[in-house]
Amino acid sequence: MEVPTVSLVIPPSNSIPAEPPKIISAKMLAESASLTSAIPSAYYFSEDSYELADPNDPEFQLPTIDFSLLTSDSPDQRSKMLHELANICRDWGCFLVTNHGVTESLKQAMIEAADRFFNLTEEEKHNIAKKYEADPTQIRYGTSYNARSEKVRLWRDFIKLRLHPDFPTLNENDGYSEVAMKYSKKTREIATELVEAISESLGLDPNYIYKALDLDSGVQFLLANYYPPCPQPELAMGLSHHTDQCLITILTDNDVSGLQVLHNHKWVTVTSTPKTFLVILADQMQIVTNGKYKSAMHRGRVNKEAKRISLASLHGPSFETLVTPSPVLVEREGKAPLYRSIKYREYVELQHRSRMDLKCALDQILI
Numbered sequence: 132m133e134v135p136t137v138s139l140v141i142p143p144s145n146s147i148p149a150e151p152p153k154i155i156s157a158k159m160l161a162e163s164a165s166l167t168s169a170i171p172s173a174y175y176f177s178e179d180s181y182e183l184a185d186p187n188d189p190e191f192q193l194p195t196i197d198f199s200l201l202t203s204d205s206p207d208q209r210s211k212m213l214h215e216l217a218n219i220c221r222d223w224g225c226f227l228v229t230n231h232g233v234t235e236s237l238k239q240a241m242i243e244a245a246d247r248f249f250n251l252t253e254e255e256k257h258n259i260a261k262k263y264e265a266d267p268t269q270i271r272y273g274t275s276y277n278a279r280s281e282k283v284r285l286w287r288d289f290i291k292l293r294l295h296p297d298f299p300t301l302n303e304n305d306g307y308s309e310v311a312m313k314y315s316k317k318t319r320e321i322a323t324e325l326v327e328a329i330s331e332s333l334g335l336d337p338n339y340i341y342k343a344l345d346l347d348s349g350v351q352f353l354l355a356n357y358y359p360p361c362p363q364p365e366l367a368m369g370l371s372h373h374t375d376q377c378l379i380t381i382l383t384d385n386d387v388s389g390l391q392v393l394h395n396h397k398w399v400t401v402t403s404t405p406k407t408f409l410v411i412l413a414d415q416m417q418i419v420t421n422g423k424y425k426s427a428m429h430r431g432r433v434n435k436e437a438k439r440i441s442l443a444s445l446h447g448p449s450f451e452t453l454v455t456p457s458p459v460l461v462e463r464e465g466k467a468p469l470y471r472s473i474k475y476r477e478y479v480e481l482q483h484r485s486r487m488d489l490k491c492a493l494d495q496i497l498i
């Protein structure tokens with residue numbers, strides 16, 4: 132197969148070598164005139180060994196939680212839902228959520244703000260992120276996962292913005308920060324309710340996880356992912372398989388499907404549905420529950436026809452929190468702690484290093 136000779140870096144505009152050249156974004160590559168029907172080999176992603184699940188097989192139907200029933204005043208209704216939630220968190224580590232109270236218009240406004248951002252020129256996007264260069268945990272704009280160090284490029288651009296406990300202003304004029312703040316406040320309410328219900332479903336006090344992980348001062352990010360249409364979607368990967376480093380993720384998209392979750396060793400394709408969020412339990416949940424609840428493995432595929440924009444609301448402890456398997460659960464279940472205690476900041480660094488080699492950081496803190 133002939134591989135096109137598209138340069139993956141943008142050369143500096145003049146001959147003064149002021150800065151290292153910028154790495155070309157997936158969007159720019161997808162729109163470049165030289166990209167017709169074949170992608171550069173730097174994007175060839177080798178398949179893993181898992182098969183796709185049969186979408187009609189009842190074993191692989193992604194479970195759904197009706198949020199309004201979870202927050203219901205009826206004790207019977209709530210205890211039935213908590214029982215269901217416990218099974219789902221143990222077997223899947225992810226689920227769809229309906230009736231969550233975030234309006235479609237707010238979600239649409241956030242998707243449109245993200246789309247506007249990605250439509251800025253490369254220079255404008257880099258300049259916005261550059262304002263916060265000294266602390267990249269506030270804003271990061273980039274492509275792939277870490278385009279400077281990874282072996283294979285991913286067909287994805289992203290902007291990641293910190294929204295809690297403090298938040299930076301992306302660009303005063305474009306309204307991005309304002310809508311991101313509104314949207315993230317809503318997803319924070321949902322995440323808090325879910326974390327309470329999850330605590331209770333483990334037979335713990337509803338505030339147990341919230342307090343143990345100091346979520347009051349926890350970090351929250353809004354990560355917008357942009358996957359342009361890809362001429363060879365079977366060869367490329369939008370986001371390689373991973374678990375999220377935080378505690379819980381609330382995910383939505385522009386109603387274009389692409390996310391897959393791993394269940395019983397098969398990839399289940401999530402059909403994107405309006406008014407529905409996908410909740411993914413993440414690594415800190417697996418640590419604090421001593422492996423009882425699962426951090427769900429997932430990945431993002433791309434397609435030929437339509438761009439996909441996803442919004443991941445990532446909720447974690449504060450960077451200084453020492454996360455440890457719950458001593459209450461450890462004692463009650465009579466099972467030794469599976470993971471060593473680790474500061475969230477240290478875990479985040481470990482996860483970044485592990486993802487370069489497509490490894491899971493959780494495996495590296497096993498006792």
Ligand SMILES: O=C(O)CCC(=O)C(=O)O
Pocket residue numbers: 354356370375382384389390429430431441443
């Ligand atoms: O695009 C998606 O649906 C997945 C995003 C994701 O997994 C992430 O940002 O961590």
Ligand SMILES: [Fe+2]
Pocket residue numbers: 373374375429443
């Ligand atoms: Fe993820």
